Amino acid sequence: MAKERVLITGAAGFLGSHLCDRFIQEGYDVIGMDNLITGSMDNIAHLMGKENFEFYHHDVSKYVHVPGELKYILHFASPASPIDYLKIPIQTLKVGAHGTHNLLGLAKDKKARILVASTSEVYGDPLVHPQTEDYYGNVNPIGPRGVYDEAKRFMESITMAYHTYHKLETRIVRIFNTYGPRMRLNDGRVLPAFIGQALRGEDLTIFGDGSQTRSFCYVDDLVEGIYRLLLSDHTHPVNVGNPDEITISEFAEEIIKLTGTKQKVIYKDLPRDDPKKRQPDITKAKELLGWEPKVNRQEGLKITYEYFKSLDKEKLFQKEHKDFEKYIVK
Template sequence: MTRGTRQGEGRARDGFARAVVSGGAGFLGTRLCERLVALGTEVVCLDNFVTARPDSLVELGKDPLFRAVDRDVTTAWEVSGEVDLVVHLASAASPQDYARMPLETMWVGAQGTRLGLELATERGARFLLASTSEVYGDPLQHPQGEDYRGNVSPTGPRSVYDEAKRYAEALATAYRKQRGTDAVIARIFNTYGPGMRADDGRLVPTLVDQALGGRPLTVTGTGTQTRSLCYVDDTVRGLLTLAASDCSEPVNIGNPWECSVDWVARLVRELCGSSSPIEYVPAFADDPRRRCPDISRAVENIGWNPEISLREGMSRTVAWFAGFHRADAHGE
């Protein structure tokens, strides 16, 4: 593939002709596929739609560059023709989803990753693994840099997701070292934005849905635990910048601006114009007390950092969810 020049790594792919994206019907996957198609990349989306919104691919499906295939990526990928980018996003991502699908979550991290790596190796494609900040567990180091090895329980309630991603990282690294696979790992921190399922159990959609519905905003524990929220467009831009680079080390993709969960709840209530009370409920087991990425490697190696403020991104997210609430109120 033709290479050009980019800040940091010095060499970069100018673009991708054909990409395979597992989990491309999910919240993050849909936005990634949209961006690839907008850049002129032909995209094959593999998804079994168990956690995706039913209408997530309606608009994308009208574009001749996009094709969706109903596929369980733990059993087969089976994509013919040339491929120069493979992105493995498939996985239940919310605690609510992976709690009801623990084995499937482990399998997509293990067998799904292996099959994606096999495809990338066979076609000489770049392989991008969507890993997670959860590989750091409830961190004892703050902020979390890529060299931190984490504090993860292998048997706790979050273990199926955490350990599936940690295994997937080890597998991608082994393929790169032994098979020469052009693999790179993105450790994604909490991403939010339009397109999330209101019922997926994650922080932002839960609070926004509650505020717009006039219900109490539920905050776990004391609300002093922190998160670093990255708007979806920034995350997608980070993933594609990393994919286009020659970087081979794991890279944190997230917003280094840290805030408490209680602060997020109050911001959501303000933006929704809601008077709902904040209700404190028992904390989840193994819930990280602090979460904040060190993005020095992303800034220095691929020239990426987030650009959209939390207030701006949350305003866009609230507006999107408000549209659904208005439609429901009118029976549309």
Template sequence: MRILVTGAAGFLGSHLTDALLAEGHSVLGVDNLCTGSLANLSHLKHESRFEFAEHDICTPFDFGRVGYVFNFASPASPVDYSRLGPETLAVGSDGTKNALEVAKKYGAKFLHASTSECYGDPDVHPQTEDYWGHVNPIGPRSVYDEAKRFSEALIMAYYRYYGVDTHLVRIFNTYGPRLQKNDGRVISNFVMQALRGEDLTVYGDGGQTRSFCYVSDEVAGILGLSGTDEHLPVNVGNPHEWTILECAKAVLKVTGSASRIVYHPLPEDDPMQRQPDITKAKTLFGWEPKVDLETGLRLSLEYFRSCLTEETADLKMA
């Protein structure tokens, strides 16, 4: 099958591309590179089954017939969507609509990368897919949260009104190689700070919780969902709950760093709890994560050390 992956040069999009190619498909990757990097796809330069088009999906596009559309185009880290607020809203609306139009035209299946941020700072714990969320629609995080919530509504409309075979995955914190080193997310922040010998920055008292899913587990869950007949949202994340402070200590253990942990005020609208209920994923396609946090951190270390090496080289050249 020829498959379209939007956001293919991003962290998750590039890993998804690798997995689809490994299954024998051909992949057309589309990305405007506002947050993605061609370095994430450089290992595919001699792969005949991979094509790449640099394009902003907020502008209508058609690169020929495809059998599946995986819509992964969007700034996803706090640093990126804070910098690219209007662009984030646009890709969640115009960009998603244009990707849906491709699926509609060719009768292709469609899977959209949504997010646990749809739950906001939840009143329900753990979060089940039928929980509608507790989101500030005008806060500093709203450009991302509401873009994803609108895109879910748009996708369900294309399913209900036009019969597009759509799927919605709600992704929880995912980490691993190719995660941007300075993207403001917990794992990349902590690991890079530890490797640099800097203080690890914990916001609040560190008691807020997150679930951390290693990228190979996340991609396996996404592919599992893609083959089902389920059209409503499905959580794909690690149900093991970690406090931010526990995560910081795990990073210090794995890196062997002597860095200290320091505390800063909580950012506005930062969720206090995040833990997926994955009963639906287990029931529908037998998925649950296999990689624990410490193992995943060790699997990611070589990548983050290479980021530090490049950073040091750039400083010497400056």
């Protein structure tokens, strides 16, 4: 009997590669798709050659064809870090619009259930705290972050349109800050930026006064939430993240303690429209999916730190993260 097949876009990325692992573990045949604009083959090298995994090097913003039957599609193809979507804004908008449209059409043709990866960034710089799924957000569509925020908001809209008009089986996950092995060390996000600076013996850079907050979810917890949502009957957006909120200043101190660095913290201007608060309300996830995070931040950070320490020196000393300062709008 043939195994059920699942298509995962963004498969060579941080989250996509972990999802490939999970669905292979669950007994599916997995098709990974990625154009490698931000993903890395290193993330899925351990899967190449397996009989239950195949890889398509393809941009989903173009026409998508996959032969044979598909049970599920998980759309995770998108730049997700500020350094990426500020450098490639048009591609970010296209993958959220054209890419989502193409994959919804594929799901319709294959009669497959599709889950799309949205983000807490749909809430923008929120005026409601913590953020619930019925909050519509505070987003600047023409600001520097608008290319990512609006791409994801459009993604949600067209997904719901396919659900209501074509009766397509759809799921929408709103992902909050997630971390773990396979993150890119120099992608501009606060956690890898802090750890990378500590490993290089550089001062830790906080943008803003450090009072802004984030809530970090370990990748294994996130993947579990996504898996449960896919298999659920819920069609409206669901927050998946860890509500354990911490200020950036407090987080910097945690990284200093974890890494044993002697470097100090320095402060620079906050990027325009950067959210001041970020904390998910996960009531729906608890009630509908029976899900909540299990890995505490101390445990998850230790695993992530060991992963970053294992990277070769070339990756450690790449300076891509410093380009982020060029995109600060004062």
